[in-house]
Amino acid sequence: MTEGSPQDEGRRATRGPAHPDTSADGEVDESFERLLDFLKESRAFDFTGYKRASLTRRVRHQMQQVGVPTFDEYHDYLQVHPDEFTALFNTILINVTSFFRDEDAWAQLIGDIVPALLAGSEGRPIRVWSAGCATGQEAYSLAMVFAEAMGINDFRQRVKIYATDVDEEALAVARQATYPDREMRGLPAGLLEKYFEPVGGRFAFAKELRRNVIFGRNDLVQDAPISRIDLLACRNALMYFNAETQSRIVSRLGFALKPDGVLFLGKAEMLLNHTSVFEPIDLKRRFFRRLVRADTGRAAGAPTGAGGGERRSDSDTQLIGLRTEAFLASPVAQLVIDPQDRLALVNNRAGTLLALGERDIGRLFQDLEVSYRPAELRSQVSAARDNRTTIWLRDVEWHRSASETLILDIQVVPLTDPRGRLLGTAIMLNDVSRFRRLQDELEAANRQLETAYEELQSTNEELETTNEELQSTVEELETTNEELQSTNEELETMNEELQSMNDELQSTNEELRERTGQIGTLNDFMESVLGSLRAAVIVVSAEFVVQVWNRQAEDLWGLREHETVGQHLLNLDSGLPTERLKPLIREVLADPAAVAEVTLDAINRRGRSVRLHATVTALVNGDERSSGALIVLEHPAAPEHAAG
The missing domain is CATH 1.10.155 (Chemotaxis Receptor Methyltransferase Cher; domain 1)
Structure with missing residues (x-):
């Protein structure tokens, strides 16, 4: 990374x-x-x-x-x-997505971006990556865009769409490629009929195009990116990461794209701090192009082969200057000693590390402090010259000051021409302190880094004195933009969270609506069953509160259901001798397996005497306990008549 x-x-x-x-x-x-x-x-x-x-x-x-x-x-x-x-x-992992989300950006993709990609492809295969695809609507939207632009046959032969996410459950939904009716509302006119077919109350994406969309798990933070991509859609994913992680992901996305490949981001993502990797195509709609740097190697104009003799002197001069600058800019401290033991060359790093300057050039090596500090180098230089071999001094501990200790790897290299003649000796001092120090020395390393940064900043300020005021203004604007960007990302994140919660509540409401319908159907069924019985049926709770009072009970006693349900059975003003039922109810409440029967003389709603056979059984709940009693009242002759 x-x-x-x-x-x-x-x-x-x-x-x-x-x-x-x-x-x-x-x-x-x-x-x-x-x-x-x-x-x-x-x-x-x-x-x-x-x-x-x-x-x-x-x-x-x-x-x-x-x-x-x-x-x-x-x-x-x-x-x-x-x-x-x-x-x-x-x-x-908030999986909030939809078909053609942010219509303005998709219109730009359809009208300008995709036609330009196809025009530059010259008939070669097109590779598209939908990173953070969630449940797949974005990947299928891209498939429809390219199919519309190229034609279905050309799309099937040339386009591969790789759709990845870190959420395996979301990928499982995406692979099924079927969506409910409410997900189809964002589709432009005509696309639903052309690319989807109804299947069991849902809509399935066209099978001949589905084969061109490949789903797989990919973690943008940890996994390697897919390579050679023409169009990369990573929308509303970066905004969940902090600045450091965003920087690593953006570098990976840049690596994934081909030269001049296009990056398609969400409306809350700007790439303000990544201008070295991407340049904006349409900043408002969040389209960016990967930067392509000019080749500075031999292909940029270095002469090769015969016929270059007339310009050889100028080339040599340029090459010598290039080597000199590379030597001076090397991060490794380097010294060069000539055959007369005099200091010939010092690069910038060595000058800073060893306090050497222009006044030391030409002095005898043995007269310099570096010849014996940080290590005894005079004998090593002589041995390297005599034996024509490189000498390593590893883990050299140098107490540079009372509060600073460095660990150095020192390399002494004899320099010879092609004929083997000695030209001098190079000494390279590589600071490896950070690889050798223990964890408790981390604070000291941070102070060193801060000091080195301050020195670098001071050097940059000296070189760019004329641009200081402009640079300050740019930094203030960038700081403001970053703060606004962070706020925008946080608002977008909360918006998606609210949308996710709204989807959950909608699903819950649909389940409640289904359950309510089932309960209503069950109640109608129970009322039909109770109303079809010839006997009067009364259901009471363990506290003798009436819970069911069927139509035959209404006809027998003249009391309506709304007058009895919720009332205490013994308090009802009817011709039913409830006191004789009380001990039977208590019996079945105490013993759920018991069945109590009795024949009663009662007065019906017309004031006439009726003789009824009462059967009392217990209502048993899930833990085998009585939660109430069922009372069935019928004329004694009814069972005999039925038997005859």
Whole structure:
């Protein structure tokens, strides 16, 4: 992975530290970082590069769903409940997408970008990558765009669309290529009938085009990018990552694209700090082109072969100048000693490291401090000359000052011409301190880096004195743009979270509507059953409260259902001798297996005496306990008549 440019690093350092993993008071939430490390080690999901504000909010939302208050407790909960990983990842990975999302940008893609790509392709295959494709609508939108521009037959022969995401469940939905009616509302006119067919209440993408769309898992932070891409759509994915991770991902995306390949981003993503990798095609609609740098090698005009003798002197002069500048700019400290043991050359790094300057050129090597500090080099120089071999001195500890210690690898190399004659001796001092120091010396290394940066900044200021005021203005504008960009990304993130929650609520409402319909149907069925019985049926709770009062009971006693349901059975003003039923009800409530029967003399709603046979049984719930009683009242002759 490549990091941001030195200019980017400089601007960040100028503004001061702003760690994205810190809380409002500047303290790192160590328990949350431990949770992220656990997810990375146990499930290979690396969320450490995500913006902490939105990431923390999503994790806390899932913690509330399972009733866990702290990150440490949720860490333990995940270890005990492995199924919770799926719910957590579905909450963090917000799969909000649709067909032709942001119509203005897609219109630009259809009208300008794709025609230009096809015109420059000259009949060769086209490779398209939809990174962060979620449930696949964007990938199929790209397929329709190219099919419309090229024709279906040409599309099938030349175009491959690679659609990737880190969420396996979203990829499973995308591979099915079927979507409900509400997902089709964003399609332009005519495309639904042309590219989709109805299947079981849903719409399936055309099979002959589906084969050209290849889905697979790819983590933009960790996995290698797909290469040789003509058009790369990575929309509303970068905004979830912090600046450092965004820089690494953008470098990978640049590597994935062909020269002059096009990058298509979401409306909240700007690439303000990546002008060395991409240049804008249409900044408003977020289209960028990969920069192609000029070749500065031999192909740029270095003469080759015979016939170049007339310009050989000028070429030699240029080559000598090039070698000199390369020597002076080398990051490794280098000294060159001539055959007379005098200091001949010193590059910039050696001058800074060893405090050598122009006044030291021509002095005897043995008179210089470097001949014995940081190591005894005089004998090594003599041995290298005599034996014509390179001598290494590794892990040389140099106490440069009372507070600074360097670890150096020193190389002494004899320099000879093609005939083997000695031209001099080169001494290279390579600072390898950072590879040898222990962890507790990290702070000292940071101070060294800060000092080196200040020196570099001072040098740049001296070289660019005439541009200081303009540079300051540019940096202020970039800072403001970055802050606005960060705010825009956060708002877009929250918008997608709200849209995701809205989709969840819509799904829940549909389920509730289905359940309500089922319950209504069941109630109608139960009323039909109870109304079809010839006997009067009364259902009471364990507290003797009436719950069911069927139509035959209404005809028998003259009391309507709304007058009885919810009332205590013993308080009803009817001709039914409820006191005689009370002990029977208590009997079946105490013993769910019991069946109590009795013949009663009652008065019906017309004031006439009727003789009824009462059967009382228990209503048994799931744990085999009585939750109420069922009372069936019928004329004694009814069963005998039925038997005859």
